[in-house]
Amino acid sequence: MNYDLLFATDRKKKLELAVIGVQGFNHSLFLYGSRNENISIRILCGRKVQKCVAAYRSIGVSESEIVHCSSAEEGLEAFREGKYLIFNDVPLAMSMPFDIVIEGTGNPEASAVHVLAAIENRRHVIMVTKESDSVAGPLLALKARQQGVIYSLAEGDQPALLIGLVSWARAAGLRILSIGKSSEYDFIYNPGDSTVKVLDTTMSVPDFASLWDLENNAADTLKKRSEALSLFGQRALPDLSEMGIVCNHLPDFDPDIPEFHFPIARTLEIPEIMSPSEMGGILSGGMRIDVVNCLRRSDEQSMEGGVYVVVECDDRETWDILREKGVPVSRSGKSALIYYPAHYLGFESLFSVLSVGLLGMPTSSRSPRPRYDLAARAVKPLKAGTFLEARGHHHVIDGFEGLLLPAKSISENTQLPYYLAHGTTLKRDLEPGTLLTMDMLEIPDSAILWKLREEQDREFFA
Incomplete structure (x- = not known):
C-alpha cells in the first residue's frame, strides 16, 4: 500500500x-x-x-x-x-x-x-x-x-490492528480459523541457567528444557508449561477488554471459553495451537478469538503485543512455498500464521x-454491536463498604478478574460490565468466584457511563 x-x-x-x-x-x-x-x-x-x-x-x-x-x-x-x-x-x-x-x-x-x-x-x-x-x-x-x-x-492499539489484519486476510481470499493477539509481556527463557523471566521477576525452572518443544499432543505441553510457570499468571485484563471490543466489531468471531485459553506458546507454535482440536489445536471450533503469551529466548524476536490470524492451508503448493520462505506453518501442514508483530501506539x-x-473512514467497523461484555468476577474475599476504582497502568480494579460473556441488558441480577464498577462501593461482602452484579453496588447518581450503558441496552436489546 x-x-x-x-x-x-x-x-x-x-x-x-x-x-x-x-x-x-x-x-x-x-x-x-x-x-x-x-x-x-x-x-x-x-x-x-x-x-x-x-x-x-x-x-x-x-x-x-x-x-x-x-x-x-x-x-x-x-x-x-x-x-x-x-x-x-x-x-x-x-x-x-x-x-x-x-x-x-x-x-x-x-x-x-x-x-x-x-x-x-x-x-x-x-x-x-x-x-x-x-x-x-x-x-x-x-x-x-x-x-x-x-x-x-x-x-x-490492538483492536483496530486486529480488525485490519482480519480484513486483509479476507481480501486475500484466506480462510480464517482463529484470530487474536500476543499479550503485552513475554515469557523469556534462558537455557543457560534454566530460568524464565516475565518483566522484573525471574524464577528457576530446572526442567524447562523438556517443555520447550511441543509433545505430540500440544495440550499436554501447554498444561505442563502452565503448571511450571504458575507463579506468573497467564491472564491479563486489558487483553480480554481489547478482544471483547474486537468481538463487537467482528460478528463472526467468539471466545472459545469466557476466560480465554491464554496459552504460553512460541510464535512458531501458534498456527498449530490456535486451531480446532481436529487439526491438533486446543480450540473447540473455528472462528475463535483468544490471546497467547509469547514464549521465547532472550535472543529471539518478541511478538511485541502484536496481532495474528491463523488461516487454513487449503492449497499445498502455495503453503509449501511460503513455508520455505519462513512463514510459520503447523506440523501437520494444515494451518499457518499471519501476524503483525508489533503495535506502535x-x-x-x-x-x-x-x-x-x-x-471519511474509521479504522475499525462503522457499526459495532454489543455482542460481548467484559464481566467482573471476584478473586478474593471483599468486604461491604469497599470502594472500587480502576487503577494503575492497565486500570485494574483490585480484587476482580475479567471474563468475556455474551452481552446482556444490565439489571439487578445480570453480569455487570467490568468498568461500570469503577467509582462504586460494595453493598455486601463478596466471596471469591462471585460474578459482580448491579444489586451488589452503591451507584453514584451522576455517573454518565451508567446512563450511556442503559441507553445502549434500550437501543440494542429492546
Missing part, C-alpha cells in the same frame, strides 16, 4: 486535531503528529497545565504562543490568532473549531463525558480509552453516525487521523 497515494485526496487540507491526555499513548501521537503536513495540533486537554505546556515546548512552541483557556470566547480568539490552546475543561474544548479529537485518558467515566461532548459538537472521535468503549462503544458509534461524524478505534494512530479526516 502506497500511503502517499492513499492519503493524497486533498494535499492542501489541514486537519485540526484536539488531544485529550498528553502522556502515555498520546505522547508519541502528539510529537509525531506535529511533524505531519496534513495535521495541526493546537488544542491540548489535561488536568495538569504544566504537562501540556511542556508538550508544546517540546515541539518548539514558545511560551508567548501558549494560551490557557477558561472560556469559549477566550479559546475562539486564541484559535483565530494561531495560538496553541490548553484546556482543563474538556467539554469546553470540544466547542472549539477542530476536526478530530483523540481521547486517551484511560479513565472510564471521564472519557465517556469527553466523547459524548465531542459527538454533541459534531467532532470526529478516535477512541483510545478501551475502558469506556468496552461498556458503551456501540452506542457512542451510533450517536456519532446520527450526528454525521465518525467514531473510530485507534490504529496502533501513538504515532501509528496518525493513520486513524488521516483515514477519518481525509477518507
Whole structure:
C-alpha cells in the first residue's frame, strides 16, 4: 500500500486535531503528529497545565504562543490568532473549531463525558480509552453516525490492528480459523541457567528444557508449561477488554471459553495451537478469538503485543512455498500464521487521523454491536463498604478478574460490565468466584457511563 497515494485526496487540507491526555499513548501521537503536513495540533486537554505546556515546548512552541483557556470566547480568539490552546475543561474544548479529537485518558467515566461532548459538537472521535468503549462503544458509534461524524478505534492499539489484519486476510481470499493477539509481556527463557523471566521477576525452572518443544499432543505441553510457570499468571485484563471490543466489531468471531485459553506458546507454535482440536489445536471450533503469551529466548524476536490470524492451508503448493520462505506453518501442514508483530501506539494512530479526516473512514467497523461484555468476577474475599476504582497502568480494579460473556441488558441480577464498577462501593461482602452484579453496588447518581450503558441496552436489546 502506497500511503502517499492513499492519503493524497486533498494535499492542501489541514486537519485540526484536539488531544485529550498528553502522556502515555498520546505522547508519541502528539510529537509525531506535529511533524505531519496534513495535521495541526493546537488544542491540548489535561488536568495538569504544566504537562501540556511542556508538550508544546517540546515541539518548539514558545511560551508567548501558549494560551490557557477558561472560556469559549477566550479559546475562539486564541484559535483565530494561531495560538496553541490548553484546556482543563474538556467539554469546553470540544466547542472549539477542530476536526478530530483523540481521547486517551484511560479513565472510564471521564472519557465517556469527553466523547459524548465531542459527538454533541459534531467532532470526529478516535477512541483510545478501551475502558469506556468496552461498556458503551456501540452506542457512542451510533450517536456519532446520527450526528454525521465518525467514531473510530485507534490504529496502533490492538483492536483496530486486529480488525485490519482480519480484513486483509479476507481480501486475500484466506480462510480464517482463529484470530487474536500476543499479550503485552513475554515469557523469556534462558537455557543457560534454566530460568524464565516475565518483566522484573525471574524464577528457576530446572526442567524447562523438556517443555520447550511441543509433545505430540500440544495440550499436554501447554498444561505442563502452565503448571511450571504458575507463579506468573497467564491472564491479563486489558487483553480480554481489547478482544471483547474486537468481538463487537467482528460478528463472526467468539471466545472459545469466557476466560480465554491464554496459552504460553512460541510464535512458531501458534498456527498449530490456535486451531480446532481436529487439526491438533486446543480450540473447540473455528472462528475463535483468544490471546497467547509469547514464549521465547532472550535472543529471539518478541511478538511485541502484536496481532495474528491463523488461516487454513487449503492449497499445498502455495503453503509449501511460503513455508520455505519462513512463514510459520503447523506440523501437520494444515494451518499457518499471519501476524503483525508489533503495535506502535501513538504515532501509528496518525493513520486513524488521516483515514477519518481525509477518507471519511474509521479504522475499525462503522457499526459495532454489543455482542460481548467484559464481566467482573471476584478473586478474593471483599468486604461491604469497599470502594472500587480502576487503577494503575492497565486500570485494574483490585480484587476482580475479567471474563468475556455474551452481552446482556444490565439489571439487578445480570453480569455487570467490568468498568461500570469503577467509582462504586460494595453493598455486601463478596466471596471469591462471585460474578459482580448491579444489586451488589452503591451507584453514584451522576455517573454518565451508567446512563450511556442503559441507553445502549434500550437501543440494542429492546
